[in-house]
Amino acid sequence: MTINLEDVKAELDEIDQNLISSFNILSGVDSEKYSGCINLAEIGIEICGKPAILTVGFPKNFPNEIPKFYDSNNLFGDIPHKLANGFLCFTRNESLLIDERYPASILLNCLEKVIKLIEDGVKGENKEDYVKEFEVYWPSILTIYAHIDTTVLTVRELNLWNMKVDKKHLLVAAEKVGLLDDTINNIFGLDVGKATKYRCIYLPLNEGAFILPPVNKKWSFADLKGNIFSNLSEESKKEFNRIVNRPVKGVHPIFEYVIVGLANSNGSVSLFGCGIDGNIINLKSLKKKGKVKKQIHPFVIKPKEANLYPATIKRWHPEYIINRTGGNRNLKDKHILIAGLGSVGSEVAMRFAKAGVKKLTLVDFDYMAFENVHRHALGIDQVFLATDEIFLERPKVWGLKAEINRKYPFTEVEVHLKSIFTIMDEVNISKNDIDLIVIAIGSPNSEMRINKKLLGLPDPPPTIYTWVEPLGIGGHTLVTLNGEKEGCYQCLFKTNEELPIYNRSAFAQPGQDFSKSITGCGSVFTPYNFLDSERSAMLTVETGIKVLIGKLNGNPLLSWKGEDSLFKEYGYKTTIRYTFSSEALNERKYSYKRNDCSVCSNEGVDMHRQ
Incomplete structure (x- = not known):
């Protein structure tokens, strides 16, 4: 049953409440911007003592499904838990019990949470949530399935294989410890002997590092490099240089991957990755007459075309899986x-x-x-x-x-x-x-x-x-x-x-x-x-x-x-x-x-x- 918003408005008028000062029903719904909503309303509220407007989207199953809230006019700028389309992620559905008999009360209960989320964001009281939710904000065009032990806080090289499967790229990264070839074949159906291998470097940032995610704009090459290296210790930078200066064999020469670990205050680690166009440079050789080709990491010398390919990281390391799926560490x-x-x-x-x-x-x-x-x-x-x-x-x-x-x-x-x-x-x-x-x-x-x-x-x-x-x-x-x-x-x-x-x-x-x-x-x-x-x-x-x-x-x-x-x-x-x-x-x-x-x-x- 689809509820009539006029009924919700009438119920709000009857309730002794001071959260919503106005309730204007909108005509037409942009289904792309307001995904899953069939009705919209603009409501007048107060944020930090000042008047403001929010857009409320009502799903088809409301009141059995909670409403959605949007800062459609971008009144509050970039704040945690707000996505690029203005959507405000204020709760998980399973954490809220719904009494369908009182639709207006459901709206008000949800709005209380939304107002607190906005006010905390405006005051800067929940900025740490940017780090905790970094993976949500990170835009991606690739997916890397990564076996990374985030409890090990050293910069290191990972194995990364790429194979085209059904017109898509399957990317699997793994620590260079133990024999994981059979496990990778078992999980992903990937024969690493037939896949293309790439260089991939894991860069765990300093504890306490704070980076604003790319909420409303894409990072440039300079943004990516600057945010990483400004949050690496001197020892980590030295280890990175040792890795990239080692001779490179058996890997694809003109493309590189990095995966970055961003520690959270709750002990977890957010991961985000990126593919980057690489370099092959001709160098003079004293031992061999003429020139030799050398693979240079783009963070050492920026290539002419330094395109970025952001990647979501999906983890399959046992340390993460056991902790995430109810096992006992x-x-x-x-x-x-x-x-x-x-x-x-x-x-x-x-x-x-x-x-x-x-x-x-x-x-x-x-x-x-x-x-x-x-x-x-x-x-x-x-x-x-x-x-x-x-x-x-x-x-x-x-x-x-x-x-x-x-x-x-x-x-x-x-x-x-x-x-x-x-x-x-x-x-x-x-x-x-x-x-x-x-x-x-x-x-x-x-x-x-x-x-x-x-x-x-x-x-x-x-x-x-x-x-x-x-x-x-x-x-x-x-x-x-x-x-x-x-x-x-x-x-x-x-x-x-x-x-x-x-x-x-x-x-x-x-x-x-x-x-x-x-x-x-x-x-x-x-x-x-x-x-x-x-x-x-x-x-x-x-x-x-x-x-x-x-x-x-x-x-x-x-x-x-x-x-x-x-x-x-x-x-x-x-x-x-x-x-x-x-x-x-x-x-x-x-x-x-x-x-x-x-x-x-x-x-x-x-x-x-x-």
Whole structure:
């Protein structure tokens, strides 16, 4: 429904308000200048005690969509958050709740924000916002996808490749560290061996540098050079000169790129780039008779045609991506070993990669199978490794490495198609090399053996055991070796001479057979679905992150409870522990510990180290 502005005007007349002194409805809308608006009005307001006029644009969906405000007569000059067409960017839509019943009130609430924005700009109180919003103001005809670590504050040369794709130029820049060729091919489909290479220099400006962006006029070559070099330290200028005086090989000779880093007071860095016509100059050579051609940077000698090609910078460095997309920067140096890559372990691996850990070591000797597909992180395309030359069943570790490399290429993945016991015999396991171990084997006997081995080491990493119970009844995550020895996997299995040992954390009563088979003994499995494994994985990763960043104390046993309707339908019985509420389970998360544990008590630890 399109609202009638006469109704808005009438409502304003009825409201006791003093923001709008006049409301004149305009005829005709310049759709290019007032994009997305179907009606316009000029309103009289006061700015810093003086009368002023604003243009208000009303979108088709107003009042379900907020109005737009314009300084169409340029009364306030250049101020932050004002674009070249006079548009005043005063809010993000998601930060404002709209009550469509009162259109005039919506207009007034928005106008309050606009007046404050203008007055702050006129008084110069928000000029720092120019720096924070610099990228918005920077005009661009090119886009550079840049892998730049803005935490490194040195002038340096980057690799930059250009390839024409579908009549457009694909420009990719990257730090000259590590092997990124495969990553670039994976992300952009760009073969750097076939692309044209250019010289590109990253110039981080001095901390506190203030530059007015080109709001209503384009920068000249002199503007660009002056704004950069007036805000570089002497050491940065010397490093720039060292770079441009080095011999240049293998790059396009008559075009240069620069990317500039402008630090903000909030700790972030605005980036803007530019392509510049370059120089090839004939110089006399003493060693070689005649003349030699030398590539001279345009900031050293201005070319006759010093055309500028402003570029938007779109970042793909992990430091930026992780921070921007909700990852945890505290994980960027962490190394996690995951043993067991079934339905739970595979999801744990994918989620830790998504969280931004530096390295994953994956250990499993099993192969992907059709039967795994609907509760595993890998899909049916990872069951086989098939080419014209080979056809193999794919090991789970290979499939997960490929999937993580494809989705999260900045996480290093090391794989071992072996048993975890073999790895424990071959590799020195300590906190110096591994920050966290996750055991997702789902075999109590094997996990008790692993627990004993780890408790016997001089400096074992924190270790988490995770498993799922049948038919959606629940799952568990046990933290061990997190700053203390007391509380381990063996503590869950209290010996009783009258009864067989059983897992005291279980929600299912012991002695029940949950295994199912579809085609005989070769197809035996425990019934649970992907929701159960994913829920356990999420609990494990959330807990693991807390351990890694020091936000979790001791060695708790954490459990999630599912519905028991299907469980009971099959005639199975639950334990008393299942009757506890989630709050009660959390309160008892340390009560599983045993002072007489044969493994983690002081006596037990000493015995296993002998």
